[in-house]
Amino acid sequence: xxxxxxxxxxxxxxxxxxxxxxxxxxxxxxxxxxxxxxxxxxxxxxxxxxxxxxxxxxxxxxxxxxxxxxxxxxxxxxxxxxxxxxxxxxxxxxxxxxxxxxxxxxxxxxxxxxxxxxxxxxxxxxxxxxxxxxxxxxxxxxxxxxxxxxxxxxxxxxxxxxxxxxxxxxxxxxxxxxxxxxxxxxxxxxxxxxxxxxxxxxxxxxxxxxxxxxxxxxxxxxxxxxxxxxxxxxxxxxxxxxxxxxxxxxxxxxxxxxxxxxxxxxxxxxxxxxxxxxxxxxxxxxxxxxxxxxxxxxxxxxxxxxxxxxxxxxxxxxxxxxxxxxxxxxxxxxxxxxxxxxxxxxxxxxxxxxxxxxxxxxxxxxxxxxxxxxxxxxxxxxxxxxxxxxxxxxxxxxxxxxxxxxxxxxxxxxxxxxxxxxxxxxxxxxxxxxxxxxxxxxxxxxxxxxxxxxxxxxxxxxxxxxxxxxxxxxxxxxx
Amino acid sequence: xxxxxxxxxxxxxxxxxxxxxxxxxxxxxxxxxxxxxxxxxxxxxxxxxxxxxxxxxxxxxxxxxxxxxxxxxxxxxxxxxxxxxxxxxxxxxxxxxxxxxxxxxxxxxxxxxxxxxxxxxxxxxxxxxxx
Numbered sequence: 001x002x003x004x005x006x007x008x009x010x011x012x013x014x015x016x017x018x019x020x021x022x023x024x025x026x027x028x029x030x031x032x033x034x035x036x037x038x039x040x041x042x043x044x045x046x047x048x049x050x051x052x053x054x055x056x057x058x059x060x061x062x063x064x065x066x067x068x069x070x071x072x073x074x075x076x077x078x079x080x081x082x083x084x085x086x087x088x089x090x091x092x093x094x095x096x097x098x099x100x101x102x103x104x105x106x107x108x109x110x111x112x113x114x115x116x117x118x119x120x121x122x123x124x125x126x127x128x129x130x131x132x133x134x135x136x137x138x139x140x141x142x143x144x145x146x147x148x149x150x151x152x153x154x155x156x157x158x159x160x161x162x163x164x165x166x167x168x169x170x171x172x173x174x175x176x177x178x179x180x181x182x183x184x185x186x187x188x189x190x191x192x193x194x195x196x197x198x199x200x201x202x203x204x205x206x207x208x209x210x211x212x213x214x215x216x217x218x219x220x221x222x223x224x225x226x227x228x229x230x231x232x233x234x235x236x237x238x239x240x241x242x243x244x245x246x247x248x249x250x251x252x253x254x255x256x257x258x259x260x261x262x263x264x265x266x267x268x269x270x271x272x273x274x275x276x277x278x279x280x281x282x283x284x285x286x287x288x289x290x291x292x293x294x295x296x297x298x299x300x301x302x303x304x305x306x307x308x309x310x311x312x313x314x315x316x317x318x319x320x321x322x323x324x325x326x327x328x329x330x331x332x333x334x335x336x337x338x339x340x341x342x343x344x345x346x347x348x349x350x351x352x353x354x355x356x357x358x359x360x361x362x363x364x365x366x367x368x369x370x371x372x373x374x375x376x377x378x379x380x381x382x383x384x385x386x387x388x389x390x391x392x393x394x395x396x397x398x399x400x401x402x403x404x405x406x407x408x409x410x411x412x413x414x415x416x417x418x419x420x421x422x423x424x425x426x427x428x429x430x431x432x433x434x435x436x437x438x439x440x441x442x443x444x445x446x447x448x449x450x451x452x453x454x455x456x457x458x459x460x461x462x463x464x465x466x467x468x469x470x471x472x473x474x475x476x477x478x479x
Numbered sequence: 480x481x482x483x484x485x486x487x488x489x490x491x492x493x494x495x496x497x498x499x500x501x502x503x504x505x506x507x508x509x510x511x512x513x514x515x516x517x518x519x520x521x522x523x524x525x526x527x528x529x530x531x532x533x534x535x536x537x538x539x540x541x542x543x544x545x546x547x548x549x550x551x552x553x554x555x556x557x558x559x560x561x562x563x564x565x566x567x568x569x570x571x572x573x574x575x576x577x578x579x580x581x582x583x584x585x586x587x588x589x590x591x592x593x594x595x596x597x598x599x600x601x602x603x604x605x606x607x608x609x610x
Contacts, residue, residue, distance in 0.1 A: 219519035242519070242576075244484065254600050264599075297487065297526045316610050330608045337595075341606050364522075 002038075003061055004077040004175050005052040006153065008070050009116070010478055011209070012046050013399035015070045017413065018212050020397075022064040023054060025215045029366060031055050032396075040080070042169035046472070048072070048116055049155070049173070058178055065179025067239075069186070069208050075151060075175030087172045088134055102176055103135070108142035111150045117168075118156045128152055132174075149177040189234065196261045198229045198252065200311050202304055206401075207235035213397075213413045214300035214370045216241035222300045225358065228252055230263040232302055237267065241300075248314055250340055296420075298362045302370045305351050308448050309374060309407070313346030348374070348446035350435040352388050357428045360392035360420045369393065369414040375400070376407050376451055385410075392418045402475055407452050480601050482535045483575045486527055488601065490587035490594070492609045498587045500531035501594070503538040505583035515572045517561050523575070524555070536574050544570055 007015045016037060024032030034055040043049055052074070054061050065074040078099065079090030102109075111132065113125040120128075132152070139148070157170040189204035191197050202210070210232055216222055218240035224233050227245025229252065237243050245263070247253045256262025306313040331339050352373070359369040375385045387395060393414040402408045435442055490498025529549040536544045550567045560566040585594040585601055592609070595602050 218514075219516040219522075221519075221523075248604070250602060250604065254598055254602075297523070316605055331606045336606070339606055341604055 001058075001061075002051055002053045002077070003178060004075040004080075004173055005050045006072045006075065006173075007048045007050065008072050008181075009048050009474075010070060011205075011399070011401065012475070012479060013401070014209055014411070016050070017397040017399055018068055018070055018209060019052065019054075019064060021213050021215060021413070022067055023056075023060075025067075025212075025217060026060060026063045027056055040171060042171075044168060046474070047155075047168055049153075049171070051077075062179035066182060068181045068212065069183060069205060071179075071181045073151065073180040074178045075173070076178055077173060077175045080171060080173045082170050082172070084128075084131060084172060087174060091135060091174055099135070102148045103138050105138040107139035107148060108146045109137065109139045109148040109150060110141060110143050110146040111152065114151055114153045116153065116155045118154070120154070128154075151175055151177060185238070189238070191231070194229075194231075194266055196229050196256050196263065196266050197231070200304065200306070201229050201231040204231075204235070207232050208238070210302050210370050210411065211235040211239055211241070213411065214302040214368050216300065216302075220299040221297065222302055223298045223362070224303045225301065225355070226303050226305060227263065229256075230266050232304065234266060236300075236302060244298075248316070248343060296362065296364045296367075298367060299364055300368045300370065301355075301359050301363065302368075303355070304372045305348075305355060306346070307348045307351070307372075307374045308446065309452050312449075313348070313351045314343035315346040315350075316341065316343060344439075345443055347435070347439075347442035348448065349442050353428070353431055353435070356388060356390040356393065359414075360390055360416065360424060363416045365416055365419065367416050369412075369416070371412055372409045373412050374407060374448055375410050376448070377402075377405060387412055390414075391424060392416055392420060401477065402471060403477060404452070405471070407448070480580045480596055480599055481576055482532060482578050482580075483523070483527075484601070485535050485580070485585070486531050486575075488585065488603065490585075490590065490592060490603075492587060492590045492592050492605060495587060495589045498589055500528060500534060500588070501585040502588060503535045503580070503583065503585060505539055505580045505596075507582035508539060508578060508580045510573070510577045511579060513572075513576045515561050515569065517556065517568060520568060520572055520575075521556060524552075524571070527575070532574060536578075539578065539580075541574075544574055 005019065020032040020035045023035050024030075027034070036053040038051040038053075039045065039047070040049050040051060054064065058076070061074050065071045076098070078094045079087050079092075081087035081090050111129050113120065113128050129152075151174070153173045153175075155168055155171050157168065185208070186204055187193075189208075191201055191203055194201075211222075214222060214236065216236040216239040220241045222233065222236040222241045222243050224230075224243070224245045227233060227247045228249075230245060233243040233245050245253075253263055256265070331341075355371065356369070359367075363369065373385075373387060387398060387410070389395075394417045395412060395414050397413050399411045399413075400408045401411070485501065485503060488501055490501060492498065533545050533547060536542075554560075555567045555571065557566075560568050563569070579599055580596055581599050583596045585596065585603075586592070587594070
């Protein structure tokens with residue numbers, strides 16, 4: 001069945017993939033691909049109004065909407081038009097057998113007037129509600145807990161100059177709400193109320209979106225090889241997944257900032273608020289990220305690799321690699337117990353290569369790898385990058401989050417489609433030899449820090465080479 | 480550290496060919512109750528090294544918890560077994576997910592290198608001369 005899907009005007013690239021992932025989560029394999037989309041007439045792709053066909057009944061649509069973060073509502077569309085006269089005609093044409101069961105005398109209902117891109121006074125809203133007399137509402141009004149919520153949503157035909165997606169004709173939608181996102185969980189999980197955060201802690205909304213892309217749910221095992229303060233796994237654990245995290249820095253995971261301020265306390269704090277007796281599924285490890293022996297045991301790997309803009313990657317191996325010291329480095333026997341090994345810089349290319357390799361080996365077939373990948377935006381604002389590839393994986397979506405006019409990060413979601421073979425293992429080993437032998441070259445090549453933070457080069461006419469108008473005005477970090 | 484995690488870990492000290500399974504030494508451990516999910520156990524079981532799991536429970540002085548031989552699938556996933564106190568699936572669930580080793584060590588079977596477990600976190604980091 002086709003529904004009207006109204007999104008929040010946020011994180012535009014993440015909206016459709018989230019609905020598709022949740023369809024897969026509740027509908028089983030293939031359900032995500034079965035989702036179809038259309039745009040209402042005269043609407044731009046960035047408009048919040050989309051028409052969606054979901055495989056399944058209304059309960060299924062409600063499940064998808066309720067678990068999502070970016071769906072403001074999924075509605076059974078009763079009518080639409082560019083004027084209220086057209087709307088009336090459209091609603092009257094909608095079959096009675098679909099309408100009447102929701103208008104019975106014993107039901108309770110409420111009508112909400114909503115707008116996008118314009119403001120309406122409560123008087124105007126009242127007038128619109130009163131104009132709906134042609135719909136035979138028989139039930140009682142209940143504003144607090146109605147059985148049925150009806151929405152009148154109006155958009156204006158603003159020009160292209162007010163920062164919103166252009167080419168949108170004035171449209172009025174009328175529909176019955178089937179489900180809506182529960183964004184109440186965001187304030188509870190927001191980073192500022194968490195005890196232990198680091199410089200690169202993932203913000204709560206993004207962490208939940210990542211958990212949705214990774215299909216986190218009870219009975220699934222989710223792994224984050226760069227766990228840090230645990231901000232990504234908290235979201236996966238909220239959805240009931242069993243989580244496992246690893247990190248290379250003993251000070252971050254073992255010590256934190258004291259006995260009540262560490263990764264464990266984060267989990268206890270945020271989850272305890274809600275799941276009174278819930279025991280947290282978290283296991284932490286301190287390893288050189290890639291050391292797990294079994295193949296095909298994880299259902300998802302969700303992570304934010306250190307790509308060298310705010311925090312650089314480190315790997316086992318010690319400083320000697322950097323300083324070019326060839327001789328053996330031995331740790332004195334007496335100091336072995338509490339010795340914290342030094343680490344070497346980890347180039348982005350090597351880190352991502354290792355991540356894909358680990359995922360190919362450890363994920364079950366159909367398991368998901370969800371991670372952020374940095375992208376430098378070109379002078380014209382384009383970001384045509386080759387994303388990492390692996391024979392075991394199929395990329396199913398890439399969602400860009402624009403961080404500055406110079407760079408973005410892209411959330412890649414990959415599905416494991418082919419088994420891990422000896423041949424793939426050999427290829428990875430060869431690649432590794434190259435990483436070891438040309439350590440410095442790889443480090444320099446993947447150095448994003450200077451590309452992102454160095455002063456802008458000026459073109460001959462004195463203007464910055466970067467065109468600040470290269471992206472639509474309404475696009476930004478959160479849109 | 481849960482025993483599930485122990486089951487997935489190996490030593491990778493330079494020169495060691497098969498650092499598995501790690502010998503568990505626990506000076507302090509506790510249990511935390513977790514909801515049983517039969518489908519999760521069903522997916523996990525074929526991937527678990529049973530002998531390593533049994534060895535780990537013996538190391539915790541729980542000789543009665545798991546039998547030497549893995550029970551058959553029919554027995555483990557018998558109808559209603561999840562609700563029966565002491566059934567095979569309950570014991571497996573308990574062993575894999577409810578036991579947390581807080582303090583102790585993991586010993587590499589080949590090189591004898593000891594990896595400490597502190598505050599429930601196994602430290603598998605290698606020193607510079609072991610990589």
